[in-house]
Amino acid sequence: MLRWITGTLGVLLLALAAGCGGSDDHPGNIVEVAQSDTRFSILVEAVQAAELTTALSDQGTLTVFAPTNDAFAALLAELGVTKDQLLANKPLLTAVLKYHVLGSVVRSGDVPVGKAITSIGGGVFKIDKVGADLVINDGRNRKSKIIQANVEASNGVIHAIDKVILPADKTVVETAIATPDFSILVEAVVAAGLADTLSGPGPFTVFAPTNEAFASLLAELGVTKAQLLADTALLTKVLTYHVVPGMVLKAGVPINAPITTVEGGTFTVSPTLVITDQRGRQSSIVAADVLASNGVIHVIDKVILPAP
Numbered sequence: 446m447l448r449w450i451t452g453t454l455g456v457l458l459l460a461l462a463a464g465c466g467g468s469d470d471h472p473g474n475i476v477e478v479a480q481s482d483t484r485f486s487i488l489v490e491a492v493q494a495a496e497l498t499t500a501l502s503d504q505g506t507l508t509v510f511a512p513t514n515d516a517f518a519a520l521l522a523e524l525g526v527t528k529d530q531l532l533a534n535k536p537l538l539t540a541v542l543k544y545h546v547l548g549s550v551v552r553s554g555d556v557p558v559g560k561a562i563t564s565i566g567g568g569v570f571k572i573d574k575v576g577a578d579l580v581i582n583d584g585r586n587r588k589s590k591i592i593q594a595n596v597e598a599s600n601g602v603i604h605a606i607d608k609v610i611l612p613a614d615k616t617v618v619e620t621a622i623a624t625p626d627f628s629i630l631v632e633a634v635v636a637a638g639l640a641d642t643l644s645g646p647g648p649f650t651v652f653a654p655t656n657e658a659f660a661s662l663l664a665e666l667g668v669t670k671a672q673l674l675a676d677t678a679l680l681t682k683v684l685t686y687h688v689v690p691g692m693v694l695k696a697g698v699p700i701n702a703p704i705t706t707v708e709g710g711t712f713t714v715s716p717t718l719v720i721t722d723q724r725g726r727q728s729s730i731v732a733a734d735v736l737a738s739n740g741v742i743h744v745i746d747k748v749i750l751p752a753p
Contacts, residue, residue, distance in 0.1 A: 474502045475509050475598040484605065487517040487528065494532040495539045501546070507601035508547040510581065510591070512609040520609040544568045544584075544612045550602050553579060553594035559696030559734075568612030571694060571734060581606065584613030584736050613738035616644045617651050620737045626744075629659040629670065636674040637681045647739035648692040649707075652720070654748045658728070662748040686710055686722075686751040692741050695733035710751040722749035 472478055476498055479485040488511055492498055501507065512520075521528060531538060543566030551557075556579060561569045570583045572591075579591040589608035596603040618640050621627040630653055634640050643649060654662075663670060674680065685708035695718070698704075703711035712722045718730040728747035735742040 472598050474600045475507060475603060476502045478596060478598045478603060479509075479511060484513045485511055487514045488512055490528075491517075491532060491538055491542060495535060495542050497539070497542055501600075503600065505600050506548070506550045508549065508551045509601065509603045510545045510589075510606050510610065511596075511603045512545070512589075512606055513592075516589070516606060516608050540566055540568075540612060541609065544570070544610060552602055553591065553604065559694060561692055561694055561697075564612075566612065569692070569736065570610060571736070579604075581610055582734065582736065583610035584738065585611050585615075586736055587611065613736055615737055616739045617647070617649055617737040617742055618644045620735060620742060621651075621653060626655045626657075627653055629656045630654060632670075632674060633659070633680055633684060637677055637684050639681065639684055643688070643739075645739065648690075649740035650689040650691060650693040651740060651742045652687045652689075652728075652730070652745050652749065653742045654687070654728075654745050655731075658745060658747050682708055682751060683748065686712075686749060687745075694741060695730070695743070706751075708751055712749055720745065720749055723752040724750050726750060 473481070476489070476492065479489050479492075492501060501509065517528070521531060524531070526534075544564045546565045547562065548565050556572050558572060558574050558579075561571055563569050568584050570581055573580050573582060579594070581589040581591070583589065587608065587610065589606045589610050591604045592607050593605040596605065615623065618631070618634065621631050621634070634643060643651070659670070663673060666673070686706050688707040689704060690707060698714050698718075700716050701713055703713060705711050710723050712720050714720050714730070718733070720728045720730065722728070726747065726749065728745045728749050730743050731746050732744035735744065
């Protein structure tokens with residue numbers, strides 16, 4: 446009898462030990478996992494200040510791109526504010542934090558590289574593969590790297606990132622205005638009365654010619670800039686030929702297929718990102734995926750023209 450009791454007690458103790466060790470196999474929710482990691486102490490404070498603790502603790506399937514304390518320190522320096530000032534600005538804090546959350550589980554191996562990713566706050570960003578790294582391009586075209594992926598939680602997954610990402614704060618027009626090499630494009634958009642339209646909700650994809658591209662066009666047409674800007678009918682036709690409805694990132698550009706513009710005409714794009722317009726002229730996309738609040742800009746080195 447004593448031997449039976451001793452054996453049974455041993456089995457019970459082993460079972461109890463296994464049960465106590467189960468917390469490693471069954472992690473807490475996203476907030477609890479963040480609370481257990483000292484790298485995320487400011488993130489936890491921010492989540493509490495924005496009153497998002499319950500939302501990130503509930504059952505569900507979430508992906509959180511979690512900035513480290515160093516990432517938050519860099520943001521405070523960038524914005525020129527203190528931590529207390531940031532935590533007190535609940536609307537900004539909420540918008541920024543929701544921009545870091547997806548409504549489904551996306552592990553590193555399932556990241557839709559190069560494609561638009563929409564956060565639960567509605568803002569869009571993309572992730573590129575750069576060598577062995579996954580690099581986020583946020584709405585203000587700032588970069589952040591995933592430094593630790595696939596930290597499991599009971600209601601989703603966490604990816605640690607080295608820079609706080611921020612949602613877009615400029616439309617495609619405001620982005621062009623802030624870019625010196627688009628100054629003639631901006632003049633043209635204003636002259637054609639398209640600034641308000643391109644500042645609307647969109648989304649728009651704009652193939653944006655540089656100042657050098659416009660200078661080449663003036664020489665090709667044998668006109669001055671003033672003459673081109675004064676011909677609003679031609680200007681409107683040309684500019685709307687550079688705009689495609691919807692947000693089309695580089696990874697989603699149809700290759701060797703007609704792309705229909707707002708103007709109604711089409712152009713094609715080759716695998717090397719060379720555009721052929723309706724007059725058989727060619728222009729190269731020299732920079733892609735400049736994100737804005739209402740679309741995306743691709744920089745081109747030659748003005749494209751619709752059919753005459």
